[in-house]
Amino acid sequence: MVEKSKIQPIEFLWLGLYGFAGFSLELILGMVVGLFQKEGLSISMNGALTAVLWFGAAYLLARYAKNKFGFDLFEIRKTPESKALLLIVGLVLLIIAVSTFGFGGFKPIVEFNGDLQQSVPAFIFRNIYYLAETGLIVVTVAFGQAFFEQQFSLSEKFPTGGLFLALTWGLMHFLLQGFFGGLYTIFFSLAAGCIFVLCKKDIRWAYLFVAIAFIL
DSSP states (O other), X not given: OOXXXXXXXXXXXXXXXXXXXXXXXXXXXXXXXXXXXXXXXXHHHHHHHHHHHXXXXXXXXXXXXXHHHOOOTTOOOOOOOHHHHXXXXXXXXXXXHHHHHHHTSOHHHHHHHTTTTTXXXXXXXXXXXXXXXXXXXXXXXXXXXXXHHHHHOOOTTSOHHHHHHIIIIIHHHHXXXXXXXXXXXXXXXXXXXXXXXXXXXXXXXXXXXXXXXXXX
């Protein structure tokens, strides 16, 4: 195992890129399923299987980083200070406000009454899907943050992990969801990076707040 202080920045870059690559597992799943059945998977089944893949990818990356480099994503850090918590809550509310505007209503309600056709199981699995995606989001942010800090000797106060997420996962959404979908994802990425930094880079707190913002 490499000493934490001797980890090369490029290793964090690769880990961040692996995290970004993990998002494509949903597309790979769709292609594999398409080889065997034309109608594809139900919303519930697709959400469940994708969640398993994403949770698995996030876990394996975290485990690899700890075992190989001694970089523990789950290292206990300080609880965010009161002022930081206020800023975090403000960011979460801002994200919810933007998504509410973009969805034309409160996101969970719009989804429940829309594409999910009021199916309770589908709604539940969709939110498990979001929780799994959040896992990959915060893992990718954490590795991106570590890369920029070490490569360019930047302060921990700069949300560079969010910038890394925006340049990867965010830009990808311009192709997947069009201009406005990509623009929102860039905004969300940068906000998630700010939340991560405000949480003192404690992935537990960051996951909690990013998940709330992502689901709502």
